[in-house]
Structures are given as C-alpha cells and as structure tokens.
Amino acid sequence: MRNLLKHIQASIFRVGWPKDERAATKAMVSSITLHVHPPKVRPAALKFRASWALGIISLVLAGALTATGVYLMFYYYPHPDVAWRSMKDLAFVVPFGVVTRNLHRWGAHAMVAIVTLHMLRVFLAGGYKPPREANWVAGVALWVLTLALSFTGYLLPWDQLAYWAVTVGANMAGAIPWLGKPLRILLLGDLTVGEAALLRFYVLHCVLLPLLLFGFVGFHLFRVRKDGGLVVAEHDPATLNAKPGFRIPSWPHLVYREFLVGLVTTAVLLLLSLIANAPLEPLADPARTPNPAKAPWYFLGIQELAHWSAFWGGVFVPAVTVLGLAALPYFDRHMDGVGRYFPKERRVASTLFLLLMTFFAVVTVIGTLFRGPAWALMRWPS
Amino acid sequence: MTPREDRWLHAVFAAASVAIVVLVGVAVAREWHRPLTVEQRLVLALGVVDRCVTCHDESQHPGKALEQHPVERFGCTPCHGGQGLATTAQAAHRASPDWERPLFSKSERDAACGACHLGAAAPVPSLVAGRRALTERGCAGCHTIPGIAPPNHAPELDGLRDKVTPAWVRAWLTDPEKLDPRHRMPTFALTRPEIEALVAYLWTLTGAPLTPLPAEPTGDADRGKTALARLRCATCHAFEGRGGDFAPDLGLAGVKLDPLWLWNYLTNTHRLRPHTRMPGFQLAQEDASDIVAYAAEQWVPDTGVLPWQAFAGDVKPELAQQGQLLFAEQGCGGCHLVAGKRAPPSAPALDRLGDRRASDLSSTQKGRTLADVPTWVAQKVLEPRAFDMPGAQRSKMPSFPHVAAEEALALGIALATQHAVLPPELWIRHHDVPPFQPPPGEVGQLISRFRCVSCHRFHGQGGDVSRIPLDNAGARLQQAWLERFLHTPVTVRMDQPERMPVLGMTPREAKLLAAWIETTFGDDRVAPAPMLLPEDVTAGKALFVQNKCGECHVADGGGTMKGPTLDGASLRLQPSYVVALLRDPTVVPENRHPSQRFPDAAARAMAAYVLSLPGGSPWPDALP
Structure with a gap:
C-alpha cells in the first residue's frame, strides 16, 4: 500500500522535494506549473521593489475571479427578468453567496487598479524596450481586456447602477465617428441596453474575454521568461558584490515568494470582502434615470473628459492613449537607464508618463467624487 | 538570501496563513445564521418570490383576508410590501439602498387593495372615501386620473357676466371663504392684477340671451318668501341662515345675482345652465318675480364683502387675452366648462403615483420628507404651499381649505392605487357602480329635467340629498300614492330636514313617472301580495x-x-x-x-x- 502511494506520487512528481541546487533546477524544469519559471533567477529580480509583485497579484486576482466567477455562474441567469433576482438569491439563499460576490466584485476593481499600476511600474523601469516590445504590447492588450471584462461584468447584476453605467459607457462608445453607431449596436444588440445586451455582455464576460485573457496571459508569461525575466539593472546595488550573471535557484526562492504574494493577496481580498458588501441598487428601470448617470469608476475620467468634448475627450484622448501605449516600444528604443526607476537618462519620459497618469487619476477622481446632478461640480463627495 | 530576509518571509507566511484561516472562519460563522431551509411562495404571474413564510406562519394571519387571498395564489408582498426575497428580518421589513419599498403602512396596504379592487364601491372604506373625495374635490379637473371622471358640479362660465357683478367675482377670487364658508372651489392665491385679468376674460364669455322681465314687475317680497317655503327650496339652499348645504347659500344672492338673470334662471333653469344639478322647476312667472322681489328686499348687499369698484366700461382686449392665458394656465377650464367644452388636463397625470418610491417624493420647504405616497399626497393637499421651494416657481396646485386630514389621507390612498402596470387580469375586481342611465323617451326626459339623481341614489349612484334610494321604491309604494306625491309632495319623515321639493309636475308627468317607478324599481325579496286577515x-x-x-x-x-x-x-x-x-x-x-x-x-x-x-x-x- 505504501509502495503504491509512493508509486503514484513518483508518477506525478518526477523529482522529489529538492535537496540540492541541482535537484531544484530539475524540479523546476520537470513540472508543468513550475516550468514557466526559469530554473535560476538573478537575485535582484527577487527584490520586492523590482516588481512590487504587481504582475503576480494580477495573476492571482485573475485566478480568484475565475474561481468565484464560476461559482456565481451556477446561480446567475442572464435575463432581465431574473438577473437582479439572482443577486438577491446570492444575498439571501446561496451558501457563501454574499462573500463570493464580494470577492468577485472587489477582486475585479482591484485587478483594474493593479494591472494599471503594473503597467506604470513596467514603464518606469523601461520594461518595454528591446527585447520586450511585443510583451509590452501584449500587456497593453491585457490591460484593455481587463477593462473590458470589468465593464461587461458591470452590467450583469442588472441594477440601476449597472444599467446606467453601461448605458453611459455604450453612449461614449457611440460617440466614435463613423464606427460609433454600428459598434454600439454590435455591443448592445439593440438600440438601448436590454435583454440582448445582457446576453451579449454575459457571453463576452464569461466566455470570449476570459479565453482571450488567458491566451494573452500565457503569451505574456512565456515571453517574460524568454525575454530574460524581470528587467533589472545589471549592476543592481543589492548584488554589487556578486559577479555579473550570478543566479540563484528559483526553487525555493522565487516560488516561495510568489506563493506568499498569493497568500497575502487572498487574505487582503478576503478581509475586504468580509468588511464591505458589493454595491447593489434597485432593479434596473429604463424609465428612471439617475442624475447623474455615471460609468464605472475607471471610465469616469473619460466621462469627465467627454463632458468637455464628446469627441476630443471621449474618443480622441483615450484612443490616442491606447494606441500610443502600444506603439511606444517601437519609437523609444534607446537602452539607457533601463531597469532602474527614475534614472537620469529617462527623466523626460518618466515625467511625461507620470503626468499623463496623474492627469487621468485627477479627472477620474473629479468624475467619481466631485460630480453631482447634471454633472455639476460639487464641493464634497455626496 | 540572508537569514534576516528568510525570517521576514516566514513571518509573512505565518501572518497571511493565520489571517486566511481566521477570515474563512468568519465567513463560515456568518453562514451559520442563514436559515437552514427557506420556504417560499411563488406568484408566477407577478414574478413574486416571497420568503416571508420562512419565519411567518401563514395560518396565524389575523382576520379573514387569506380566505379570499390564499398565499399560494397571491403571495405576501403584493398586499404587505417589503422585500419578499429576503430571509432576514432587517432586509425583509426595512428599506435599503437596493430596496426602496419597506413594509407597507396601513394606508399603503389599503392602497394595495385598490390596485386590484377597482371602482367606487371597492370593499375598503378608505378607498371608497378616497375615490369619492377624488370625484367630489374635482381632482380630475386638472389631473388625469384613471377611473375618476372630471367634476361636473362647477358652474359653467358662459354668460357669467349676465349672472353676477364683476365686484362679486373679484371678491370671490380674493377670498371665497368670506362669501361662502361652505364653498367647494379650491383657493388659488391669485394676485390682484391676475384677478383683474381673469375678470376681463370672463366678461368676454357670452351665454344664452336673457329674456327681458315682464313689462310690469309685479313681484311681491312676502309672496316670494312664501313661494320659497312652498317649493321647499331650503332642502338644498340655505337662506336666512337656515337650510341645506347641497347648493349655494342664497344668503348673498342679492349681492351676487343679477335680478334679470335670476328671473330667467327660475323660469327656465336649464336654458341658462344645461349642466346644473338643480331641477328644471320652470317656475311660473309670478313665482319667479316674487322670489326676485324677495331677494332684492331681504338680501341687502353687504358692502364689506365687495372691496373694489364695480366693473365699468368696456373690457380691454389685451387684459382679456392675459386673463384667457391665466385661465388656461391655472386650469380653471378643467372644472368650469366654457362654451360647453372642458379644458384638457393642466396638471401632471396621476396615473402611476403608486409606483413612486420614497426617494421620488419631493420634500417640503422645511426639508420634511414624507415616508409614503398617501402621506405625501395628503400633505400636498393639506399644505400645497409648503412644497414651493424658495426661488423656484410656485406650483399651480391650489389649496383646499375644507379638506380635513382624514379625507386628505383617503385621497392619497386612492391615488396610490394607480400603477403603470395593472395586476394580472385574473386578479382585477371591478366594483364600479354603473352610472344611472335614464331610459329613452319621455320618462327619460322627465328624469333628466327633474334631475332625480341629483338627490336620489339608485344602485349606489347619484346624489345623497335624499336618504331614500330609489332602488325598491316600486315594491314599497302604492302607485296611486306615489303619483300624488310626485305632483304635490308631503312630508313622510318628520325627522329629516330634507324635503322633496315641489317640482311642478303636471298630473300626466307625475302619473308617467310613478308608473315607471312602480314597474322598474322592484325587489325580489318582496313576495307578491300576502293575505292579511x-x-x-x-x-x-x-x-x-x-x-x-x-x-x-x-x-x-x-x-x-x-x-x-x-x-x-x-x-x-x-x-x-x-x-x-x-x-x-x-x-x-x-x-x-x-x-x-x-x-x-x-x-x-x-x-x-x-x-x-x-x-x-x-x-x-x-x-x-
């Protein structure tokens, strides 16, 4: 019996618990889950400030969202007659329904924020420069996918918040010249947000966008490894006394740290989900427009800009930002200061990018907290 | 990696692991409070899922309401409000950001009955009172209210200038209270220039031409007083301080009415006022002249009532035009017909008031918020000015000085029954009382002319001046007695102040009506002629x-x-x-x-x- 168990274990784990550096390397290479990592990493890449763990947090959140999302799918009906009632069932009769929905909701918001910060971090470290250009573009795609997933998920509770946020979002998309109206109809399946839109958003949210996301995540992780791991300066102060090219085994140093990031992320998300409940408003009512009707918070910067000019603020600026981000590595190619934050050589680029992000942050805060009825400025958040 | 770093990592591991264990424990502990089994009643027609029965035992429901409204068919929340989906008392009973309908108040419950029980005779007293008040107070004159007809008791204004003096109209519009404390017109708080414009407009409305008085006015005041008593006018009108309050107080008729108009009105009532509730007495010219003389002699003008000078000279067209606009704006034409036509509704439709949530209800100037629709409506009726926000335009809603709190709440209840979406057809119960339809032909013309239903009720419809409905009059009364009574009424019930007026029927008309009543108003409970020994x-x-x-x-x-x-x-x-x-x-x-x-x-x-x-x-x- 004991032999049989050992046999089964050995059939799965080719290499036992690694006892030395050689075994550790072998373990990393022989496992499908671990093989995405390099067998050895540079010590500088393990420093918290090298990545602030933002990529791993995003990945953990994506995993948590998938798990909770599947659970929610068991109880959710994507039809206006019953969608909102599904939220009520989650709140009142489904075991762990409240906490699961909270995890999903706060996880989604956190993911939007963390993925954005991840992008900021990579930019500041110059992580988009050769040979990482394609992976940066994949990262931009993942950022857009994250926003799209969050936006499509926003509609599903079918409450006033969802209905009007998506109505506003769809109207902003409709402001795109030429493409706007067909795109809006393609997205909503109708002229207004209704049962067709709910079904489309549901399918996008649960099938199409996750598939795309996981495809890009696979590509992204693969390329992280193939492009040489985290971008860190060759002469990092932490490894000054080590010779260039010095590596330490990923097992246990990298894997353990990743595990800890996952643990902490889970704990924080769980804590958040037990403290605060996901918002729910009354059943969607096309006849009762809230004043003001607001998009989800991460689009409120754009809504604020669109308030100034529907085309320039609502279409031009966001489009140029996304396209500019994707095109960035093909224009900014010099390699000075890569791997360090705020190097002298990249002062202009860092400042410009930070200014852009600050600008978006400021308009988002204004749109979220300081806009009242009729989009009038308010002294203090209502 | 340094040992210090390792210790740090292990501490993070320990802290995060403990945190996760504790947090999962909290999540599980929270699940413990959930009821193990959830009972629910489904009303598929309404999409209602009521889990109230998880905690409440429906067999303990007080009263007999469930006999006709079994929970299996009607659920709980259609009558009681609250959140049926909830399984905690807090969420089920109270309002929350996602659920704006807490458990119904008593008045909201009554209104909930009215969503299905339509019609004036719904089996809920507050609904009956409310719907009656909606009709009586003329709410449907300005607002569209499904199921409520516009009022028909406001005088037509064509030819008003032949009937009253401008001074009277000015005084009336300034303070109707002072002239007739029992009046029914709401108070519009008009300014003096507005009143002037309205008077100018009203003076452009011509009515049927008046027949000139007989060449020699031979009226005698004493005979006039006798005539009023003989005709039993006091049943409806008060004069010399006594009499009914069904029709305008005649105490000020001398100030108010033009003698020529009064004479014309008494001799041929319906020619001047085709929609009045007053029977067509067709008084003899002598009687009319006597009453006019009595009016002129007895009812001395009270100059204190008439603060402004009499209208003199021609009406300025621009002023009249201004008045016409004001007339339309204030919705006067919703109650007062002009040229036989009713103006379209001038105020918001009240066809879905029951759908309003607490957050949809405007608060008063002093920031008082009203909890539910009936209370809000009641407050609007009792104190409409309290809702006018400083700086904003005053609402057009007039005030109703005679509506008491209870009646105002009944109005609110009746209005809170109005929803955009009606309940399923199977649930609807009609408690309408079919309006009295006079039969075609001469009998119908007589009933119409003598305005029988202004005073008498028939199957619950009609006026209530007479306490005696006509329903089984044929089974009760001897035909010979009835035709004599119709011709010359006597007093049968001494204890009641209302007396059948002397309508001036010819013997033929009395016989015709009596025969019709005898054959129409039977009663199955009255067996045919028993033998009395x-x-x-x-x-x-x-x-x-x-x-x-x-x-x-x-x-x-x-x-x-x-x-x-x-x-x-x-x-x-x-x-x-x-x-x-x-x-x-x-x-x-x-x-x-x-x-x-x-x-x-x-x-x-x-x-x-x-x-x-x-x-x-x-x-x-x-x-x-």
Whole structure:
C-alpha cells in the first residue's frame, strides 16, 4: 500500500522535494506549473521593489475571479427578468453567496487598479524596450481586456447602477465617428441596453474575454521568461558584490515568494470582502434615470473628459492613449537607464508618463467624487 | 538570501496563513445564521418570490383576508410590501439602498387593495372615501386620473357676466371663504392684477340671451318668501341662515345675482345652465318675480364683502387675452366648462403615483420628507404651499381649505392605487357602480329635467340629498300614492330636514313617472301580495306594542316621529312590502330599521295592524 502511494506520487512528481541546487533546477524544469519559471533567477529580480509583485497579484486576482466567477455562474441567469433576482438569491439563499460576490466584485476593481499600476511600474523601469516590445504590447492588450471584462461584468447584476453605467459607457462608445453607431449596436444588440445586451455582455464576460485573457496571459508569461525575466539593472546595488550573471535557484526562492504574494493577496481580498458588501441598487428601470448617470469608476475620467468634448475627450484622448501605449516600444528604443526607476537618462519620459497618469487619476477622481446632478461640480463627495 | 530576509518571509507566511484561516472562519460563522431551509411562495404571474413564510406562519394571519387571498395564489408582498426575497428580518421589513419599498403602512396596504379592487364601491372604506373625495374635490379637473371622471358640479362660465357683478367675482377670487364658508372651489392665491385679468376674460364669455322681465314687475317680497317655503327650496339652499348645504347659500344672492338673470334662471333653469344639478322647476312667472322681489328686499348687499369698484366700461382686449392665458394656465377650464367644452388636463397625470418610491417624493420647504405616497399626497393637499421651494416657481396646485386630514389621507390612498402596470387580469375586481342611465323617451326626459339623481341614489349612484334610494321604491309604494306625491309632495319623515321639493309636475308627468317607478324599481325579496286577515289586527297591535314600535313610529295618533308616520300607511305602502320588511328589515332602504326579524305569522299580524291604522289621504282629491 505504501509502495503504491509512493508509486503514484513518483508518477506525478518526477523529482522529489529538492535537496540540492541541482535537484531544484530539475524540479523546476520537470513540472508543468513550475516550468514557466526559469530554473535560476538573478537575485535582484527577487527584490520586492523590482516588481512590487504587481504582475503576480494580477495573476492571482485573475485566478480568484475565475474561481468565484464560476461559482456565481451556477446561480446567475442572464435575463432581465431574473438577473437582479439572482443577486438577491446570492444575498439571501446561496451558501457563501454574499462573500463570493464580494470577492468577485472587489477582486475585479482591484485587478483594474493593479494591472494599471503594473503597467506604470513596467514603464518606469523601461520594461518595454528591446527585447520586450511585443510583451509590452501584449500587456497593453491585457490591460484593455481587463477593462473590458470589468465593464461587461458591470452590467450583469442588472441594477440601476449597472444599467446606467453601461448605458453611459455604450453612449461614449457611440460617440466614435463613423464606427460609433454600428459598434454600439454590435455591443448592445439593440438600440438601448436590454435583454440582448445582457446576453451579449454575459457571453463576452464569461466566455470570449476570459479565453482571450488567458491566451494573452500565457503569451505574456512565456515571453517574460524568454525575454530574460524581470528587467533589472545589471549592476543592481543589492548584488554589487556578486559577479555579473550570478543566479540563484528559483526553487525555493522565487516560488516561495510568489506563493506568499498569493497568500497575502487572498487574505487582503478576503478581509475586504468580509468588511464591505458589493454595491447593489434597485432593479434596473429604463424609465428612471439617475442624475447623474455615471460609468464605472475607471471610465469616469473619460466621462469627465467627454463632458468637455464628446469627441476630443471621449474618443480622441483615450484612443490616442491606447494606441500610443502600444506603439511606444517601437519609437523609444534607446537602452539607457533601463531597469532602474527614475534614472537620469529617462527623466523626460518618466515625467511625461507620470503626468499623463496623474492627469487621468485627477479627472477620474473629479468624475467619481466631485460630480453631482447634471454633472455639476460639487464641493464634497455626496 | 540572508537569514534576516528568510525570517521576514516566514513571518509573512505565518501572518497571511493565520489571517486566511481566521477570515474563512468568519465567513463560515456568518453562514451559520442563514436559515437552514427557506420556504417560499411563488406568484408566477407577478414574478413574486416571497420568503416571508420562512419565519411567518401563514395560518396565524389575523382576520379573514387569506380566505379570499390564499398565499399560494397571491403571495405576501403584493398586499404587505417589503422585500419578499429576503430571509432576514432587517432586509425583509426595512428599506435599503437596493430596496426602496419597506413594509407597507396601513394606508399603503389599503392602497394595495385598490390596485386590484377597482371602482367606487371597492370593499375598503378608505378607498371608497378616497375615490369619492377624488370625484367630489374635482381632482380630475386638472389631473388625469384613471377611473375618476372630471367634476361636473362647477358652474359653467358662459354668460357669467349676465349672472353676477364683476365686484362679486373679484371678491370671490380674493377670498371665497368670506362669501361662502361652505364653498367647494379650491383657493388659488391669485394676485390682484391676475384677478383683474381673469375678470376681463370672463366678461368676454357670452351665454344664452336673457329674456327681458315682464313689462310690469309685479313681484311681491312676502309672496316670494312664501313661494320659497312652498317649493321647499331650503332642502338644498340655505337662506336666512337656515337650510341645506347641497347648493349655494342664497344668503348673498342679492349681492351676487343679477335680478334679470335670476328671473330667467327660475323660469327656465336649464336654458341658462344645461349642466346644473338643480331641477328644471320652470317656475311660473309670478313665482319667479316674487322670489326676485324677495331677494332684492331681504338680501341687502353687504358692502364689506365687495372691496373694489364695480366693473365699468368696456373690457380691454389685451387684459382679456392675459386673463384667457391665466385661465388656461391655472386650469380653471378643467372644472368650469366654457362654451360647453372642458379644458384638457393642466396638471401632471396621476396615473402611476403608486409606483413612486420614497426617494421620488419631493420634500417640503422645511426639508420634511414624507415616508409614503398617501402621506405625501395628503400633505400636498393639506399644505400645497409648503412644497414651493424658495426661488423656484410656485406650483399651480391650489389649496383646499375644507379638506380635513382624514379625507386628505383617503385621497392619497386612492391615488396610490394607480400603477403603470395593472395586476394580472385574473386578479382585477371591478366594483364600479354603473352610472344611472335614464331610459329613452319621455320618462327619460322627465328624469333628466327633474334631475332625480341629483338627490336620489339608485344602485349606489347619484346624489345623497335624499336618504331614500330609489332602488325598491316600486315594491314599497302604492302607485296611486306615489303619483300624488310626485305632483304635490308631503312630508313622510318628520325627522329629516330634507324635503322633496315641489317640482311642478303636471298630473300626466307625475302619473308617467310613478308608473315607471312602480314597474322598474322592484325587489325580489318582496313576495307578491300576502293575505292579511282582519282578525290578526288585535294580535298585531299587541306585538306592535310589545316590540316598542311606537318609539319611532306614530300609530293611532301616538308615538314619536323618528320613523315615518304609520297612520294612513295603507294608502302609501304595499302590504307585501310591510310583511317583507318585518321578516327581513334589510329591504328597508338605507337599513335604518331595527334588525329584528319576525316569523311569518307575526309579520303578517303586525302588517295587518299597521295597514289597518286610520288616517286619510293628505291630498283632498285624486289626480285628474
């Protein structure tokens, strides 16, 4: 019996618990889950400030969202007659329904924020420069996918918040010249947000966008490894006394740290989900427009800009930002200061990018907290 | 990696692991409070899922409401409000950001009944009162309210200038209270220039031309007073401080009315006011002249009432135009017909007030928020000005000084029944009382001309000046007596101040109407002619005395007059009706009779006695 168990274990784990550096390397290479990592990493890449763990947090959140999302799918009906009632069932009769929905909701918001910060971090470290250009573009795609997933998920509770946020979002998309109206109809399946839109958003949210996301995540992780791991300066102060090219085994140093990031992320998300409940408003009512009707918070910067000019603020600026981000590595190619934050050589680029992000942050805060009825400025958040 | 770094990492591991274990424990502990099994009642037609029965035992429901509204079919929340999906008391009973309908208040529950129980006679007292008030107060004059007809009791304004003086209209629009404390028009708080413009507009409206007075005005004031008494005008109108309040107080008619108009009105009422509720008396010219003379002599103008100078000279067209705009804006034409036409609704439709949530209800100037629709409506009616925000335009809603708090709440209840989406057809119950339709032909014309339904009710419809509905009048009354009564009314019920007016019917008209009433207003509960035996009279008298009938009725010259006099009853009442009444008092109109039911033999004996009582006809002769 004991032999049989050992046999089964050995059939799965080719290499036992690694006892030395050689075994550790072998373990990393022989496992499908671990093989995405390099067998050895540079010590500088393990420093918290090298990545602030933002990529791993995003990945953990994506995993948590998938798990909770599947659970929610068991109880959710994507039809206006019953969608909102599904939220009520989650709140009142489904075991762990409240906490699961909270995890999903706060996880989604956190993911939007963390993925954005991840992008900021990579930019500041110059992580988009050769040979990482394609992976940066994949990262931009993942950022857009994250926003799209969050936006499509926003509609599903079918409450006033969802209905009007998506109505506003769809109207902003409709402001795109030429493409706007067909795109809006393609997205909503109708002229207004209704049962067709709910079904489309549901399918996008649960099938199409996750598939795309996981495809890009696979590509992204693969390329992280193939492009040489985290971008860190060759002469990092932490490894000054080590010779260039010095590596330490990923097992246990990298894997353990990743595990800890996952643990902490889970704990924080769980804590958040037990403290605060996901918002729910009354059943969607096309006849009762809230004043003001607001998009989800991460689009409120754009809504604020669109308030100034529907085309320039609502279409031009966001489009140029996304396209500019994707095109960035093909224009900014010099390699000075890569791997360090705020190097002298990249002062202009860092400042410009930070200014852009600050600008978006400021308009988002204004749109979220300081806009009242009729989009009038308010002294203090209502 | 340094040992210090390792220790740090292990600390993070320990802290995060403990945190996760504790947090999962909290999540599990929270699940513990959930009821293990959830009971629910589904109403598929409404998409209602009511989990109230998880905690509440429906067999303990007080009253008999569930007999006709089983929970399996109707659920709980359609009548009680609250959040049926919830399984915690807090969420089920209270309002929350996602659920704006907490458990219904008493008035909201009544309104919930009214969502299905349509019509004026719905089996809920507050609904009956509310719907009646909606009609009586003329709410539908300005607002569109499904199921409520616009008011028909406001005077038409064509030819108003022939009827009253401009000074009267000015005084009336300034402070109607002062002129007639029982008036029904709401108060519009008009400014002096606005009133001036309205008067100018009203003076452009011409009515039917007046017939000139007879060449020699021969009216006599004393004869006029006698005529008013003889015609029993006081049943509806008060004069010299006494009389009914069904129609305008005549105390100020001398100030208000133009003598020529009054004379025309009395001689041919419906020519000037085709929609009035006053019967077409068609008074003889002498009577009319006498009453006009009496008015002029007795009703001295009270100059204190009329603060401004009389209207003189021509109407300025631009002022009249301004007045016309104001007339439309204030919605006057919703109640007062002009050129026979009613103005379209001038105020918001009240067809879905029941859908309003607490957050949709405007708060008062002082920031008072109203919890539910009935209370909000009540407050709007009682204190409409309290909702006018400083700086914003004043709402057009007039004030209703005579509406008491209870009536205002009933109005709110009746309005809170209005929803955009009606309940399923199967649930709807119509409690409408079909409007009285006079039959075609001469009888119908007579009923219309004498405005019978202004005072009498028939199947619950009509005025309530007379306490005696016409429903089974044919089964009750002898035809010969009835036709005599219609021609020359006498007093049957001494205890009631309302008297049938002298309508001035010709013998032929009285006979025609009496025959129609006899054949139309029957009663299945009144069996055809029973045999009344003279030998039962003695036993009947004994029963009559024993049951103290004399405490209300006059019999044999003795007794009191709380009920109708029974002397000479054989001329008035049908024997079969008297027997039926004693066996089952519910056949008495308005059910004022004591509820005792006598066995058949006793009823026959007492009927034999009552119909044997002496007493001649109040009229000297039969109709020709």
